[in-house]
Amino acid sequence: MKINEGTFQGVWTLGEQREGDISSVSYELLAWGRELADKRGTTLASVILGHNIEEKAENLIHHGADIVYVVDHPGLEHFTPDVHSAILEKLVREVMPEIFIASATTYGRTVMPVLAARIETGLTADCTLLDIEQDTGLLIQTRPAIGGNVMATIKTPEHRPQMSTVRPRSKKPLPSDESRKGKIVLKEYPDEQYVSKVKFIEFIKEETTALPIQEADIIVSGGKGLKDAKSFNLIYELADLLNSSVGASRQAVDMGWIPYSHQVGLSGKTVSPRLYIAIGISGAVQHLAGMSPSDVVVAINNDPDAGIFRVCDFGIVGDIFEILPVFIEKLRERKATSSKGGS
């Protein structure tokens, strides 16, 4: 839609649900949305599509929404890309929001491009920063570009809504405030609107006992500096001693030293541990984009000019093959002493 097709106003966030429960990304998005709506001096609405979710919509208001648009129908229980995007298209054309943001989950990354294509507007993926330009009121979207080595600032000047996705866990949700009041708007459409070309068959839950790195408290991450798969074992050894999860840079994953599920960065996972230890990682913007929410960052690298040193709290410029064995040895000694003392 072109800007001159009507009056577009309000900030929207795309809520997500799984089996009738609102996902935490929905609340994270409201933290992004609240900032934008307040700066723009407008309302913040959340949209949620699903089945048996009507009663839970209030939670979105407690987390910062002024309005919640709910579409509750058995046909929305599972994600059908055609129906979900068609319903969102109807809502957008009817209410005409100025800004619409979603989380870069598999849901957001699928439904948003389909929606943007249908309503003919721009969509900026994986923004790390969203802001309102003071004199124009335009949404300023910043994301890493060209393999993640530089940042690009992107605008959608003539098309509405201005749409973006942001990484999951890139902002902490606002605390729930049960005294917050808002409006819940229930939207209904004729049954035939929910008929999809895609049919849900089953969901096979991943049987993994390991904590996904997005939820880890401490992460030890290894990069290209480890040189080979065998040396990468040092990372596992260290992680074991620190009771932490193992992360990796894109290069380490591309070399096949560790599975993709451990990749930290724009093309992998965004993590926000209390402690992030980067070893042999130079720190391309694409990697930094995935770990910058960490509370404390430690870096060990032999290149004093490595980008990772700009974002660390404690950095060691040195040979990781000299430092790591000493680090591991000393941690082991401490562990031995403390377990002796404790027994």
Place this chain on the structure above:
Amino acid sequence: MRIVVLVKQVPSTDKVKMDEKTGTMVRSAMEAELNPLDLYAVEEAVRIKEKTEGTEITVMSMGPPSATYAIREAIAMGCDKGVLLSDSAFAGADTWATASTLSSGVKKLGEFDLLLSGERATDGETGQVGPSVAAQLDMPALTYVSKIREIGDGKIVVERAIEGGHEVVESSLPALLSVVKEINEPRMPNLTGKIRARKTEVIVMTAKEIGLDPSRTGLTGSPTRVVKIFYPSISRNGMIVDGKDPEKTVEQLLQFLNDKSFT
């Protein structure tokens, strides 16, 4: 079965030049290769062809004339035909305008059963073009596909790698599948394939030839505008120590972790 695989040529080095005025990439004069994540889409198409008699695979890309190289790489792996959409009018396209161009190109090819793409390109990393093409061609976008369980009789059953597990869905055809690394192990082209790729003519088509209104492509047709490119200046001003003496440095590190109550 008729399959179209959408591919992109990407810079193979990290040294990419930017046009500071338009904020877009200067694609000429740099080393390029077929987007590594597109290899999985090409491989999957070739595997379907090996199992389904009468399958024809067309590789399609939008890019400068040099992008025929990426198309030939895909042909060498087993694809049959190559089409490159190339026109100065396409330059500077964002994901919407790229999808608009590719979908016009696909329409021009006529009927088909399956559209395949990689999860995303390693340069732009948006992952938006595949689903956008599906939307513009009015067919389901099945993203993050990690396995094709069944295909045939106008339908397909796939597994999608999503948060916390795999979702199995059935869809009517035609549909777009964007596939993830998990789906297969791409083959290396053999000599016969390479020779065939060299001999196969890559058809080059312009905006006019695919019947695309120039206002719906390139920078003109792009809803988004890159207004600034910059090197980030995120800084924590941490303590940096020289690690020449590992013993001493590690003690300092342990002290630091202790102060932050991690050990």
